[in-house]
Amino acid sequence: MPTTRRSAAIxxxxxxxxxxxxxxxxxxxxxxxxxxxxxxxxGTTSAALDVASWKTLGDAVAHATxxxxxxxxxxxxxxxxxxxxxxxxxxxxxxxxxxxxLAPLDISSSxxxxxxxxxxxxxxxxKAEDVTSQLLSQQQLDALVGKxxxxxxxxxFVFESYFMYGGEQTGAQLGKDCFSYTLTFDAKVSEAEAExxxxxxxxxxxxxxxxxxxxxxxxxxxxSAA
Numbered sequence: 001m002p003t004t005r006r007s008a009a010i011x012x013x014x015x016x017x018x019x020x021x022x023x024x025x026x027x028x029x030x031x032x033x034x035x036x037x038x039x040x041x042x043g044t045t046s047a048a049l050d051v052a053s054w055k056t057l058g059d060a061v062a063h064a065t066x067x068x069x070x071x072x073x074x075x076x077x078x079x080x081x082x083x084x085x086x087x088x089x090x091x092x093x094x095x096x097x098x099x100x101x102l103a104p105l106d107i108s109s110s111x112x113x114x115x116x117x118x119x120x121x122x123x124x125x126x127k128a129e130d131v132t133s134q135l136l137s138q139q140q141l142d143a144l145v146g147k148x149x150x151x152x153x154x155x156x157f158v159f160e161s162y163f164m165y166g167g168e169q170t171g172a173q174l175g176k177d178c179f180s181y182t183l184t185f186d187a188k189v190s191e192a193e194a195e196x197x198x199x200x201x202x203x204x205x206x207x208x209x210x211x212x213x214x215x216x217x218x219x220x221x222x223x224s225a226a
Contacts, residue, residue, distance in 0.1 A: 049086050051128035058121025060090045060128060064113050069216050072098065073223040077123055080178065080216045086132045087216075089178055091226040092123035127226070134177035141181065141211040149174075149185055150204040160218055165194040170203055175217030183211040 054060045061068055063083040070079040077092040101119040106112065144152065149172065153159065157174045163182055164171030170189040174181050187206025219225055 046085055048132070049083055049088055049130040051088065051090075051130055054090070054125055054128045056121060056125060057090065057092050057123040058117050060088060060125065061113065061117040061121065063088070064117075067107055067112055068116055069221055071221040071223055076126065076223045076226045077120075078221055078223050078226055079120075080131075080220050086130055087135060087178070089129050089131050089216075089220055090125055091127040092125055095123060131178040131220070135179050135213065136176070136181070138213075141213070144183075144211060145208050147208050148205055149183075149187075149199060149208070152183075152208065153199075153204075158217070158219065159199045161197070162189065162194045165189045166191055169209060170194075170206065172199070172203065173214065175219055178217055178220035180214050180217040181211050182214050184209045 049063060051060075057077075057079060060079070061081065064081040065084055066082040068079050068081040070077065072078065072094060074094060077094050077098065078089070079092065080087070080089040098120075105115050105119060109115065149159070152174065157176045160173040160175050160180060162171065163173055164184070166189075168186070168188055169184050170187045171182055171184045174183055185203060185206035185208055187200075187203045189200050189203055193200050
C-alpha cells in the first residue's frame with residue numbers, strides 16, 4: 001500500500017504540535033508560520049478565485065502567496081495554499097519521479113513558491129476549489145467558547161493532536177473541513193494521557209476557553225479524501 005508523503009511544512013507543524021510539554025506545563029509549543037494568520041480572513045469580500053481557468057498545478061500555484069502544503073499517496077497529489085486572502089485546494093494527476101523533483105527544494109528559501117511551481121507546475125489538475133468559505137472567522141470561534149470538546153466533535157470538528165498539556169488547561173488541535181484550529185480547554189490531561197494521542201474523558205467534558213486558526217487540516221491534505 002503506498003505511503004502518503006506530506007510536505008515538510010506540515011510534518012514540522014505536526015511534530016511541534018505533538019511534542020511533550022511536561023517540562024513546560026501550561027505553555028503552548030511553537031506553531032507553524034501560518035498560525036499568525038488571522039481567522040478574520042474568512043470575512044473577506046474579495047472575489048473568489050477563478051479556479052475553473054486552472055488546468056495545471058502551475059496555473060494554480062501562480063496565485064500562491066505562502067508556501068504550498070502538499071501530500072500524495074501515489075494515486076493523487078493534493079496541494080493547498082493561501083492566495084492573498086483566499087485559500088485554494090487542488091487535486092492533481094500523479095506522475096513518476098515526484099520525489100526527485102521535490103527533494104532539492106528548500107522550504108526556507110525566499111524563492112520556494114517559485115521553485116515549487118517550476119518543479120511541479122506541469123501536473124494536470126483533476127479538481128480545484130476555492131475553500132475560503134470553510135474558514136471560521138475569529139468571531140465564529142469566539143462564539144464557541146463555553147462548549148465542551150464533545151459538543152464540538154458532535155458539530156463536525158475532528159480531534160487531531162495535543163499542543164499543550166500537563167497544567168490546569170489543555171490545548172488541542174482540531175480540524176473542521178479544510179482548516180485547523182488550536183483550541184484551549186479547561187481540562188487537565190497528563191503527559192502519559194497526551195502521548196496516547198486520544199482525547200481523554202476529561203478533555204471531552206472540558207469547556208473551550210479560546211481558539212485560533214492555525215492552518216490547513218489533516219483532511220485538507222488527505223489524498224484518500226480527494
